Amino acid sequence: MELYTYYRSTSSYRVRIALALKGLDFTAVPINLLVPKGGANRQPEYLAINPQGRVPTLRTDDGELLIQSPAIIEYLEERYPQAPLLSKDLATRAHERAVASIIGCDIHPLHNSSTQNLLKQWGHDEAQVLTWIGHWINQGLAAVEQLIGEKGYCFGDQPGIADTFLIPQLYAAERFKVSLDGYPRIRRVAELAAKHPAFIQAHPAHQPDTPAA
Numbered sequence: 526m527e528l529y530t531y532y533r534s535t536s537s538y539r540v541r542i543a544l545a546l547k548g549l550d551f552t553a554v555p556i557n558l559l560v561p562k563g564g565a566n567r568q569p570e571y572l573a574i575n576p577q578g579r580v581p582t583l584r585t586d587d588g589e590l591l592i593q594s595p596a597i598i599e600y601l602e603e604r605y606p607q608a609p610l611l612s613k614d615l616a617t618r619a620h621e622r623a624v625a626s627i628i629g630c631d632i633h634p635l636h637n638s639s640t641q642n643l644l645k646q647w648g649h650d651e652a653q654v655l656t657w658i659g660h661w662i663n664q665g666l667a668a669v670e671q672l673i674g675e676k677g678y679c680f681g682d683q684p685g686i687a688d689t690f691l692i693p694q695l696y697a698a699e700r701f702k703v704s705l706d707g708y709p710r711i712r713r714v715a716e717l718a719a720k721h722p723a724f725i726q727a728h729p730a731h732q733p734d735t736p737a738a
């Protein structure tokens with residue numbers, strides 16, 4: 526498999542975690558979102574692969590091009606059922622997907638690079654953009670804090686889909702200077718993931734396109 530990825534893209538990071546949790550090998554194809562003139566993601570070669578011009582894209586072993594991290598992760602879950610990312614209990618599965626959706630639908634799109642660029646184009650300065658981002662991250666994480674369990678990962682002793690979304694979101698929270706002080710359950714999950722080999726392998730600090738310090 527090949528994963529079109531950018532080291533600090535949280536959507537790519539989710540898929541990298543899912544691949545690592547399932548023990549699946551892949552080749553990373555870095556797509557630099559920051560290259561001048563719109564970024565490598567906006568070049569015709571990449572638009573032919575992903576018409577939305579975003580990362581991640583997964584090229585499966587069958588040559589299918591899959592886009593959108595939730596769809597990719599659900600594909601991996603169905604195609605490679607080892608180390609399941611969803612619980613057996615149907616209601617718990619819905620809660621796990623709800624946490625993933627809060628992050629993937631209600632937080633991340635509001636601080637994605639294209640959203641930030643538009644806000645800046647409309648005249649908002651860096652401080653205003655950071656306040657905007659902090660507002661949406663805090664609003665979403667406050668709900669996640671209520672929904673996840675009181676011990677272990679988000680929903681039990683093993684990491685699952687909710688964790689694959691939460692940990693990248695916490696990386697973004699740190700990047701945008703959002704404090705996690707008010708979220709003890711979330712901080713507990715973060716501490717567990719920080720010691721888990723799959724989460725370490727998937728971290729933005731350990732990617733082929735991570736800039737040298």
Ligand SMILES: N[C@@H](CCC(=O)N[C@@H](CS)C(=O)NCC(=O)O)C(=O)O
Nearest residue numbers: 534535536579580581593594595639
């Ligand atoms: N909902 C999509 C979001 C993908 C997305 O927005 N990726 C960002 C990086 S995290 C991106 O490619 N941004 C570039 C752009 O918006 O032009 C997913 O989960 O895959």
